[in-house]
Amino acid sequence: MRMRLRPAEDFLLLTVFNMEKIYILGGAQTDFERNWFKEGKNFIGMMTEVANDALKDCSIDYEEIKRLNSDNAIGGFVANFGAELYLNQAHLNVFMDEVNDAFIGMPSIRYESACASGSAAIVSAIHQIGVTCDVGIVLGMEIMKSLSSSDGAKVLGAAAYFEREAVGRKYPFPELFGRLALDTVSKYSLDESEYMDNLAKISFKNYSNARRNENAQTRKWFMSYEHARNRGVEFNHLVGAGLGVSDCSQVTDGAAAIILASKKYAESYCKEMGMTIDELPYIAGYGHRNAPVSYSKKIEYAKDSDIIIPWTRQTIQDAYKMASVTVDDLDLIETHDCFTSSEYAAISCFGITKPGREFEAINDGVIFFDGKLPVNPSGGLIGGGHPVGATGVRMMLDLAKQVSNKADTYQIKNAKTAAMLNLGGSATSNFAFVVKR
Amino acid sequence: MRMRLRPAEDFLLLTVFNMEKIYILGGAQTDFERNWFKEGKNFIGMMTEVANDALKDCSIDYEEIKRLNSDNAIGGFVANFGAELYLNQAHLNVFMDEVNDAFIGMPSIRYESACASGSAAIVSAIHQIGVTCDVGIVLGMEIMKSLSSSDGAKVLGAAAYFEREAVGRKYPFPELFGRLALDTVSKYSLDESEYMDNLAKISFKNYSNARRNENAQTRKWFMSYEHARNRGVEFNHLVGAGLGVSDCSQVTDGAAAIILASKKYAESYCKEMGMTIDELPYIAGYGHRNAPVSYSKKIEYAKDSDIIIPWTRQTIQDAYKMASVTVDDLDLIETHDCFTSSEYAAISCFGITKPGREFEAINDGVIFFDGKLPVNPSGGLIGGGHPVGATGVRMMLDLAKQVSNKADTYQIKNAKTAAMLNLGGSATSNFAFVVKR
Numbered sequence: 001m002r003m004r005l006r007p008a009e010d011f012l013l014l015t016v017f018n019m020e021k022i023y024i025l026g027g028a029q030t031d032f033e034r035n036w037f038k039e040g041k042n043f044i045g046m047m048t049e050v051a052n053d054a055l056k057d058c059s060i061d062y063e064e065i066k067r068l069n070s071d072n073a074i075g076g077f078v079a080n081f082g083a084e085l086y087l088n089q090a091h092l093n094v095f096m097d098e099v100n101d102a103f104i105g106m107p108s109i110r111y112e113s114a115c116a117s118g119s120a121a122i123v124s125a126i127h128q129i130g131v132t133c134d135v136g137i138v139l140g141m142e143i144m145k146s147l148s149s150s151d152g153a154k155v156l157g158a159a160a161y162f163e164r165e166a167v168g169r170k171y172p173f174p175e176l177f178g179r180l181a182l183d184t185v186s187k188y189s190l191d192e193s194e195y196m197d198n199l200a201k202i203s204f205k206n207y208s209n210a211r212r213n214e215n216a217q218t219r220k221w222f223m224s225y226e227h228a229r230n231r232g233v234e235f236n237h238l239v240g241a242g243l244g245v246s247d248c249s250q251v252t253d254g255a256a257a258i259i260l261a262s263k264k265y266a267e268s269y270c271k272e273m274g275m276t277i278d279e280l281p282y283i284a285g286y287g288h289r290n291a292p293v294s295y296s297k298k299i300e301y302a303k304d305s306d307i308i309i310p311w312t313r314q315t316i317q318d319a320y321k322m323a324s325v326t327v328d329d330l331d332l333i334e335t336h337d338c339f340t341s342s343e344y345a346a347i348s349c350f351g352i353t354k355p356g357r358e359f360e361a362i363n364d365g366v367i368f369f370d371g372k373l374p375v376n377p378s379g380g381l382i383g384g385g386h387p388v389g390a391t392g393v394r395m396m397l398d399l400a401k402q403v404s405n406k407a408d409t410y411q412i413k414n415a416k417t418a419a420m421l422n423l424g425g426s427a428t429s430n431f432a433f434v435v436k437r
Numbered sequence: 438m439r440m441r442l443r444p445a446e447d448f449l450l451l452t453v454f455n456m457e458k459i460y461i462l463g464g465a466q467t468d469f470e471r472n473w474f475k476e477g478k479n480f481i482g483m484m485t486e487v488a489n490d491a492l493k494d495c496s497i498d499y500e501e502i503k504r505l506n507s508d509n510a511i512g513g514f515v516a517n518f519g520a521e522l523y524l525n526q527a528h529l530n531v532f533m534d535e536v537n538d539a540f541i542g543m544p545s546i547r548y549e550s551a552c553a554s555g556s557a558a559i560v561s562a563i564h565q566i567g568v569t570c571d572v573g574i575v576l577g578m579e580i581m582k583s584l585s586s587s588d589g590a591k592v593l594g595a596a597a598y599f600e601r602e603a604v605g606r607k608y609p610f611p612e613l614f615g616r617l618a619l620d621t622v623s624k625y626s627l628d629e630s631e632y633m634d635n636l637a638k639i640s641f642k643n644y645s646n647a648r649r650n651e652n653a654q655t656r657k658w659f660m661s662y663e664h665a666r667n668r669g670v671e672f673n674h675l676v677g678a679g680l681g682v683s684d685c686s687q688v689t690d691g692a693a694a695i696i697l698a699s700k701k702y703a704e705s706y707c708k709e710m711g712m713t714i715d716e717l718p719y720i721a722g723y724g725h726r727n728a729p730v731s732y733s734k735k736i737e738y739a740k741d742s743d744i745i746i747p748w749t750r751q752t753i754q755d756a757y758k759m760a761s762v763t764v765d766d767l768d769l770i771e772t773h774d775c776f777t778s779s780e781y782a783a784i785s786c787f788g789i790t791k792p793g794r795e796f797e798a799i800n801d802g803v804i805f806f807d808g809k810l811p812v813n814p815s816g817g818l819i820g821g822g823h824p825v826g827a828t829g830v831r832m833m834l835d836l837a838k839q840v841s842n843k844a845d846t847y848q849i850k851n852a853k854t855a856a857m858l859n860l861g862g863s864a865t866s867n868f869a870f871v872v873k874r
Binding site for chain 1 (some may be wrong): 479505509514518519522524525527528530531533535541542543544545546547549550551557560561564568569572573591594595596597598599600603641668723726727728729730731738744748753778779845861862866
């Protein structure tokens with residue numbers, strides 16, 4: 001049985017046609033420096049705090065939630081990677097009723113795509129809002145400090161191809177992204193020490209940006225460019241394939257929540273709030289593609305491509321197309337710097353430079369805070385922290401803040417259009433979004 | 438900030454209006470008797486086998502999948518409850534590329550809502566098909582025989598409120614559904630021994646139905662009514678709050694997959710296959726509601742209701758309404774008999790009898806295979822087996838088979854309309870669907 005319904009171009013047009021704007025009313029994140037178990041709080045305390053803060057940020061009270069719920073017009077979209085392994089708890093979505101009785105009865109689902117779980121929840125919300133609900137609460141969370149770093153590394157191995165890429169390895173992911181670093185050097189015949197210095201600049205940049213962000217995990221930590229490039233020493237030991245601790249994002253405890261709404265609801269909301277709908281940020285487009293799960297297969301299948309992770313670039317291009325933007329329209333980017341090597345590779349995936357010329361955007365200062373196109377002004381995952389299930393939602397929250405001029409101490413001036421890239425596994429699950437105002 | 442967009446009635450109308458029919462082209466399940474590790478096969482082998490069989494069932498080959506994928510017109514919806522705990526593996530959705538290279542690049546997400554994970558994936562597919570893809574492959578799976586039954590019971594505790602309802606308990610779920618049994622007796626002032634005999638009849642029915650189904654786990658097992666009602670003896674020991682082993686569904690290894698399509702694709706497909714679209718089963722409506730997570734809170738909040746699990750009834754009513762059917766239109770039901778007490782409670786939730794009069798449908802033989810409205814003709818979870826992540830998908834497959842006259846040895850004659858109920862936790866996640874032809 002063979003048929004061909006329509007060419008890819010038509011498909012994308014259809015998508016654009018069907019996708020109504022999804023408005024972001026507001027949201028909140030927890031301080032990623034916190035250790036919740038040490039505070040004597042559990043995941044329900046975390047969900048409660050972030051949901052309350054997100055609703056407060058939008059001036060929506062629980063009476064309104066109750067009303068929406070009794071109309072069956074609100075849905076819950078809960079993102080989490082591994083509470084089964086960290087907390088012995090699955091089915092996290094159903095704990096919304098423990099946050100507040102106003103949520104009793106609300107339909108919700110838990111979404112998981114490793115470190116891109118937050119984006120998986122957002123994509124699902126986009127599809128339901130305006131169809132079976134008017135409002136969606138997207139809540140991503142992870143408690144990771146419940147485990148030691150070695151036990152934690154084993155848990156994270158579950159996001160890779162566990163049997164082939166994690167069993168018996170101390171740090172599966174640093175190794176995989178260390179291989180990405182080596183493969184990048186080899187694919188583009190780069191000078192290895194210059195490349196490693198560029199990775200150190202990315203690390204230094206993201207730590208520096210984090211110092212501006214009062215919710216960033218590392219805002220009080222020390223990181224200089226010299227420290228970041230000096231790997232394999234006492235305070236910057238090697239973690240895999242040449243990368244140092246300074247190249248890694250930080251596991252932590254944290255949650256982020258955003259309140260999304262249909263155009264219809266957003267219009268009533270703005271009327272009530274005495275604002276115009278043009279003041280609200282909205283999701284203008286998204287992309288979602290998977291690469292082969294095993295890192296070796298990725299590299300093998302991409303060997304004839306001009307880019308090292310072609311599925312990631314395609315994901316971003318899909319999002320650009322749906323949102324009718326190009327890289328030149330962007331005012332800032334939040335990207336998935338689980339390691340410095342992934343931010344490096346993302347530079348050409350976003351089209352900031354040609355593939356193999358990513359170093360130009362670093363040497364010219366383009367991606368720095370006061371550059372032409374700042375990347376990770378929040379501090380990203382390296383500076384801000386990476387509570388896995390929360391990350392995609394935190395990125396979307398930062399995009400919404402930036403384009404609404406609400407990013408405060410880390411605001412990029414006059415930002416109107418922003419993009420994000422959220423990865424799961426070794427760039428296996430790829431999600432990109434464009435947010436505008 | 439308070440507003441009221443529209444009354445509930447309007448909302449449901451809107452939903453009906455927006456929901457295009459989602460067609461079920463075909464599907465497959467594995468034999469739930471199998472033990473995959475003993476066969477030397479892993480979860481990828483399981484995914485491969487069930488995906489191949491599902492595509493074969495629809496006469497769709499991998500060339501067609503490749504074409505759909507290159508048009509970005511196919512999505513993967515993978516349901517799984519606890520591979521993290523059973524197999525140390527999360528991010529299951531991204532293994533589709535290991536099933537076949539034709540899936541490389543295809544977007545997919547993993548959906549989890551405990552034992553209702555399969556339905557969570559189906560709901561998400563419903564929302565994406567016809568918008569961002571034409572075809573969806575929904576694949577639910579679980580490998581559970583990797584653990585001993587006591588370790589397995591601990592894992593299943595993660596689907597309940599682990600800290601309050603599972604820690605230190607040998608069999609958390611049998612206890613919770615045993616409490617449902619006791620609370621049912623108490624709420625409706627039933628004669629306890631008659632009630633327990635009725636549960637035994639449900640068990641006997643589902644085991645008997647399973648004997649007709651060549652994929653049912655227990656098709657060769659022994660179960661008589663006398664055996665089922667004789668609890669607390671050597672071959673039927675007590676598992677919690679009065680329930681015996683005969684009242685429990687069976688953990689097992691298994692997968693199910695269905696191929697869903699938009700109307701547009703279904704029309705081309707039918708043309709190619711030389712059939713009319715009226716011959717295809719389709720999803721006509723669904724309901725999705727959550728109850729409070731803790732069992733005690735459920736009972737407390739439902740104490741003034743005429744029904745013991747009102748959120749479950751509401752879910753089914755939502756599905757009926759969206760599909761424009763009543764219970765009188767149904768030819769059969771597949772319901773979530775994780776325990777006999779849950780099937781008993783579902784009888785009034787479906788509206789087969791009034792609340793408190795469920796025994797009538799048992800005593801009159803209504804829900805038996807040759808009754809007026811057969812419930813679980815496949816054998817259900819008790820007779821058929823309950824590989825958690827697969828169950829919702831397996832139910833949907835059975836509905837599609839029945840209304841297409843393809844259920845073979847367990848076909849209900851002239852079936853045209855069927856409904857299913859899939860529960861997660863102690864009836865916390867509730868999903869219902871109506872399938873028609």
